[in-house]
Amino acid sequence: MNADKRWIERVIQMAVDNVERGEDPFAALVVRGDRVVGSGINCTHQSHDPSAHAELLAIREACRTLETPDLSDCELYASGEPCPMCMGAIYWAKLGAVYYACGKADAADGAGFGDPLHSFYADMAGPLEKRSIPMRKMDSDRKLEPFRVWKERQARADGEHT
Amino acid sequence: MNADKRWIERVIQMAVDNVERGEDPFAALVVRGDRVVGSGINCTHQSHDPSAHAELLAIREACRTLETPDLSDCELYASGEPCPMCMGAIYWAKLGAVYYACGKADAADGAGFGDPLHSFYADMAGPLEKRSIPMRKMDSDRKLEPFRVWKERQARADGEHT
Numbered sequence: 001m002n003a004d005k006r007w008i009e010r011v012i013q014m015a016v017d018n019v020e021r022g023e024d025p026f027a028a029l030v031v032r033g034d035r036v037v038g039s040g041i042n043c044t045h046q047s048h049d050p051s052a053h054a055e056l057l058a059i060r061e062a063c064r065t066l067e068t069p070d071l072s073d074c075e076l077y078a079s080g081e082p083c084p085m086c087m088g089a090i091y092w093a094k095l096g097a098v099y100y101a102c103g104k105a106d107a108a109d110g111a112g113f114g115d116p117l118h119s120f121y122a123d124m125a126g127p128l129e130k131r132s133i134p135m136r137k138m139d140s141d142r143k144l145e146p147f148r149v150w151k152e153r154q155a156r157a158d159g160e161h162t
Numbered sequence: 163m164n165a166d167k168r169w170i171e172r173v174i175q176m177a178v179d180n181v182e183r184g185e186d187p188f189a190a191l192v193v194r195g196d197r198v199v200g201s202g203i204n205c206t207h208q209s210h211d212p213s214a215h216a217e218l219l220a221i222r223e224a225c226r227t228l229e230t231p232d233l234s235d236c237e238l239y240a241s242g243e244p245c246p247m248c249m250g251a252i253y254w255a256k257l258g259a260v261y262y263a264c265g266k267a268d269a270a271d272g273a274g275f276g277d278p279l280h281s282f283y284a285d286m287a288g289p290l291e292k293r294s295i296p297m298r299k300m301d302s303d304r305k306l307e308p309f310r311v312w313k314e315r316q317a318r319a320d321g322e323h324t
Contacts (some may be wrong), residue, residue, distance in 0.1 A: 015308035069211065146241055
């Protein structure tokens, strides 16, 4: 059995075990070379934390372990296709590649878990003013102030380094 | 000054203050009625955690405070338009509404922060096989096993409750 296959089989088993804990059937691993550097299982129910998805937790653990937010030399293995939140975290962490066992359709047929995935992805692909959650841009004279201060600080830091 | 406006001005100031801590210029609040139940500032640099965005942290704190993953009776105020990761968390937490000061274009003009927002949203709107991060679906005979076990457990729980 090659390494990719071994990790996928392992996350599937982790997802099965997670159900016995009363949680949802999802698990993920972040692997660097042949070493697991982060591992996660969904625990949104017991933690009340809607962000406690397997992939996000595995990414956070990997970043703590490696002391960097850059996982470009790592791969993520997940029992299911990542949701938009986890996909966003995958972009920010610059994962080298993502392998997953079940797609949206499998998750939908399997137990209805694919439905939010479909609708969230579709909703986010549309314009802000048509999102299912009302989004409102509010004007403020000071809205660019955080960026101005940030650029000023960057320029100061650059000056100190030259 | 109405309440919406007051919260927006407050997150803008929080974002300004966050720059002085050496972090990125973003902040967020989750508000329920007239009470702040969660607050967050970006701290990805000092924590090495790429998921430590203001909105995600504010949502996590609100869920801890209210002991529920359901924030449908709350509103989120953010200094900048949420990224796909935070938008995903907003869907999962079912926020009642989202108010933000700077859009993608402001963030791009302001300091280049809008670029990943644009590219992540565009990338996620496309098919999996065209994503900038390679995504590979791997087959396994056991891939549906987590869902099967989950359904079995649900049926057992339903049986116990009737």
